[in-house]
Amino acid sequence: MPESVSGTVSGRRPTHPETSRIRLxxxxxxxxDPVRLSIVGALADGHDDMACVAFDLPVSKSTSTHHFRVLREAGVIRQYYEGTARMSCLRVADLEERFPGLLTAVLDAERARRG
Amino acid sequence: MPESVSGTVSGRRPTHPETSRIRLxxxxxxxxDPVRLSIVGALADGHDDMACVAFDLPVSKSTSTHHFRVLREAGVIRQYYEGTARMSCLRVADLEERFPGLLTAVLDAERARRG
DNA sequence: TTCGTAGTTTGACAATCGTCGTAGTACGAC
DNA sequence: GTCGTACTACGACGATTGTCAAACTACGAA
Structure with a gap:
């Protein structure tokens, strides 16, 4: 967490990579990672935006936070606060622009793996 | 290396996962991994079959062996011997059958990253 | 058979990763 | 204000990973 500009404590202003800087x-x-894959699958199939708590992951809260952070910093999801809830959504368009077809293929595979 | 059936020393009969058992x-x-991504990129763009030595990787011999093994055991490449040379080729059809569009998308992204 | 080439195996190492519990922070409701 | 909820931060831990050098094996050629 390098530059937290204004007053708020870090963590409240999640950093997202620009689309052009997302690395393959x-x-x-x-x-x-299976946990993160299931998060991404849930985001894709379920509702577009979901709070962390809605995922019911088989890991502790802190591990959840960790996985969401990895996804966000990789550029896969976008996060913002809705009250105390951390909402997440897939960066579908950004990923499609940067790596055409990649997310679709992964989601198809993940869907097949589960259903 | 669980079951090496006939007489030969292990390592000479590389094990490949069945297509249906390849995991996302x-x-x-x-x-x-950047090294493995460059191997896959070279296999896709260059010649279909290549010996390990033809890749000119920025790592030691043993690390090379390690990376090829990871790719083979993941089901990404197929390997066989041609004399003392270990030849490798992408399992394009198998991967396309198992995870349609995935390899293509990754290769496109990798190509863009380099060119 | 001897030599060289190509790759493997082993064991080591530091670095990263996934996990957790505890403590802390921000927000909404009361 | 106080309380509860939702999440984050901080160590800590064991497991895995990428790396290497050294010793070894398999094959072809001289």
Whole structure:
């Protein structure tokens, strides 16, 4: 967390990489974890925006935070606050622009893996 | 190395996963490394089959062996011997069958990253 | 058979990763 | 204000990963 500009404590202003700076290896390694893959799958199939709490992950709260952070810093999801709830949504358009077809293929594969 | 059936020393009969057993997370994490990504890129763009030695990787021999093994065990490449040379080729059709569009998208992204 | 080439195996190492519990912070409701 | 909820931060831990050098194996050629 390098530059937290204005007054608020860090963590309240999540940093997102610009689309042009999203790196392939980072995205792939972000997606290469079962917990994070299931988050991404849930975001894609379920509701577009979801709070962390809605995911019901098989890990502790702090581990959840960690995984969401990895996804956000990789450029896979965008996060913002809605009250105390951390909402997340997939950066579908950004990813499609940067790596055409990649997210679609991964989501298809993940869907097949589960259903 | 569980079951090496006939007499030969292990390592000479590389084990490849069946297409149906290729796992998404394993493939993604295999591709999430710059060295392995460059191997895959070289295999896709260059010649279909290449010996390890032809890749000119920025790592030692043993590290090379390690990376090829990860790719092979993930189901991304197929390997066989041609004399003492270990030849490698992408399992394009198998991957397309298992995870349609995935390899293509990754290769496009990798190509863009380099060119 | 001897030599060189190509790759593997082993064991080591530092770095990263996924996990947790505890403590802390921000917000909404009361 | 106080309380509860939702999440983050901070260590800590064991497991995995990427790396290497050294010793070894398999094959082809001289």
């Amino acid at each position: 290896e980072t995205v792939l390694s972000a997606l290469a | 997370e394993t493939v993604l994490s295999a591709l999430a």
